[in-house]
Amino acid sequence: MSKLPLRPRAAYRHWQPIVTRWSDNDMYGHVNNSIYYHWFDTAVNNWLFAAGLLDVAAGETIGLVVETGCRYAKPLSYPQAVEIGLAVERIGTSSVTYVLGAFAAGDADVAAEARFVHVYVDRAHRRPQLLADTWRAALATIALDQETDHA
Numbered sequence: 722m723s724k725l726p727l728r729p730r731a732a733y734r735h736w737q738p739i740v741t742r743w744s745d746n747d748m749y750g751h752v753n754n755s756i757y758y759h760w761f762d763t764a765v766n767n768w769l770f771a772a773g774l775l776d777v778a779a780g781e782t783i784g785l786v787v788e789t790g791c792r793y794a795k796p797l798s799y800p801q802a803v804e805i806g807l808a809v810e811r812i813g814t815s816s817v818t819y820v821l822g823a824f825a826a827g828d829a830d831v832a833a834e835a836r837f838v839h840v841y842v843d844r845a846h847r848r849p850q851l852l853a854d855t856w857r858a859a860l861a862t863i864a865l866d867q868e869t870d871h872a
Contacts, residue, residue, distance in 0.1 A: 724792075727794055727822075727834050728820065728822055728834060729829075729831075730806065730822070730829055732806070732808060732820075732822070732865060733806025733807060733808050733821075733822055734807065734862070734863035734864070735764075735768050735806070735807040736804050736805070736806055737760075737763065737764035737767055737768070737804070737807065738802065738805075738826070739764075739802075739804070739805055739823075740802065741797070741798070741799040741800060741801050741802070741803060742799060743800075746798055746799045751796035751797065751798045752796065752797045754791070754793065757791060757793075757823055758791070758835075760803065760805050761791075761819075761823075761835045762786070762837075765819050765821070765837060765839070768807055773859075774855070774859055780844065781843065781844055782842070783842060784817075785839065785841075785842055785847075786839055787816070787838050787839070787840050788838040789835065789836065789837050789838070790836045791833055792834050793832070793833045794830070794832055794833060795832050796832065797823065797832050802825070802826035803824065803825060803832075804823075804824045804826050804827075805821055805822070806831075807819060807820075808863055808865045809860050809861075809864045809865065812852065812860050812864070813852075814849075814852065815840055815849035815851060815852060816839060816841070817839050817852070817860060818836060818837070818838050819836070819837045819839070820834070820836055820837075821836075821837065822835075841856075
């Protein structure tokens with residue numbers, strides 16, 4: 722089975738700067754794999770907050786991560802500025818598939834590429850909720866270009 726090539730920097734629609742911390746490095750001198758997931762989760766949620774979609778304190782709809790995956794291409798380490806690229810791969814009825822890339826600041830080559838699937842649910846009952854048109858419209862602004870970006 723052949724793997725799709727990693728996405729180029731141009732595939733991503735939104736950028737989140739990250740400042741690495743001393744504690745991000747593991748005993749091998751590079752950022753531990755689990756830290757990438759913190760960065761990816763931060764990038765998605767910061768975008769949702771900025772878009773006015775997410776209210777963790779009182780919103781009726783919340784997102785639950787139901788699937789993740791990450792491919793690592795090269796190490797990052799402290800002290801290194803990092804940029805997380807974000808795009809939407811798929812908008813479902815109640816779910817969104819996000820793709821994310823971790824890049825050393827200004828680097829053309831991705832260090833790690835991830836996929837996050839969120840299912841949006843009712844806060845009280847934790848049952849899937851249809852994505853509102855406002856959500857769909859906002860998410861569409863960071864959607865991958867299916868003609869030029871691999872999916």
